[in-house]
Amino acid sequence: MESEKIRSEDNSSDDSDTRIAEFRNAIDAIDEKLLGLINERLGFALEIGKAKALKGAQILDSAREYHVLDHVTNLNNGPISKNALHQIFKQIMAASREIQKAHRVSYLGPEATFSHIAAMNHFGRTVSFIPQPGIPDVFNDVEKGSSHYGVVPIENSIEGTVNNTLDLLFESDLKICAEKYQPISHDLLSADGVLKDIRVIYSHLQVFP
Known part of the structure; x- marks a missing residue:
């Protein structure tokens, strides 16, 4: 047996x-x-890029990209989640932009800031991301043509309005071409996880307004 x-x-x-x-x-x-x-699909995107170049239109068309995401979301019957579906199509659209014209995107650095995360979520991960030490540096990099786009914070739920960005938008000829809502959270990290043993906390200033 x-x-x-x-x-x-x-x-x-x-x-x-x-x-x-x-x-x-x-x-x-x-x-x-x-x-x-x-x-x-990329072949058609390449032809669209050529047509845009002839009439001097920008490669990034945020309204069109939002339409694509809404369209595929309405068609989706699962099992893929909405978030996973959006991530896939964002990467496809990022590849479409890159085949039309390689892009450089400046953002308020360093790497892994909320501006960096927002930039990756909006543009996908195929573009070149350039971290900048301050918001004025992002504006300057785009104004002089070193980057095609810049990503800066304009308002957040913790600090409120980012006045530096508003002042620079008023002074600069640059225009807002898209917006991205990025969830923000801060977490307390510790090597041993015992709260009573913590004596000093190192943090971004926004955590302690």
Whole structure:
């Protein structure tokens, strides 16, 4: 009986391996179709880029990108989540912009700031992101043409209106072409996690207004 049980378990394992292999082969076939469709889409995007260049239009069209996200969201019946769907299409649209024209985006640095996160969420991860030490540096980088776009905070739920940004917008010829709502949170991190052992806290000034 024991040997029959072992053979039964072995057969079950073999069946599972076979099914996994079949599913993976099916996924590979779908991936090949997806690759062809993505490249076909990029081909049309390239032609749109040429048409935009002829009439002097900007490559980034935020209204169009929001329309694409709304369109695919309305078509989605799952199981993919809305967030995952948006991330995929944001990367596809970022690749479309890059094939039309390579972009550099300045943002209020350093890396991993909320401005950096907002920039990546808006532009995707295929563009070149340039961290700047201050908001005036972002404006200056875009004004002199070193970057195509700049991402700066204009208001947040903790500090309120960012007056430096508003002043520079008033003084500069640059215009707002898109906005991004980025959730903000701050967390207390500790090596051992024991609150009573914490004596000194190092933090951004916004945490203690």
